[in-house]
Amino acid sequence: MNEPLSARERIWQVVAAIPPGKVASYGQVARLAGLGRGARQVGHTLRDLPKGSNLPWHRVLNSQGKISLPPDSSSAKTQRHRLEAEGVEFTLSGKVKLDQFGWDA
DNA sequence: CCGTTGACTTTCG
């Protein structure tokens, strides 16, 4: 049933399955995507996202619950702005509430 | 096909 989707496509599927107001870590997404420990690949794939992909990549953060990109990066600013718009709270440390939804254990 | 790179994660000091 599972189509032979490439690792890159699987990541998009998992990220697209994240409901609004929730966030997931790269490692969490990588594991669900079947990459196991390819957390790094998740970030690289999201960085190379195709133009026009309605993928909520901004809901994907690192294990620290913070944005991996530099604070002066346009993507980082946009990411934080979008999370706030979805109801995600940021702490004074710049961390966000890791409200991970019930990922199928 | 091989080597390098990278939006990560975990562990040690």
Add this chain to the structure above:
DNA sequence: GCGAAAGCCAACG
């Protein structure tokens, strides 16, 4: 809590 090092995996040239 922060910094550095090692480990894993896939995309790129």
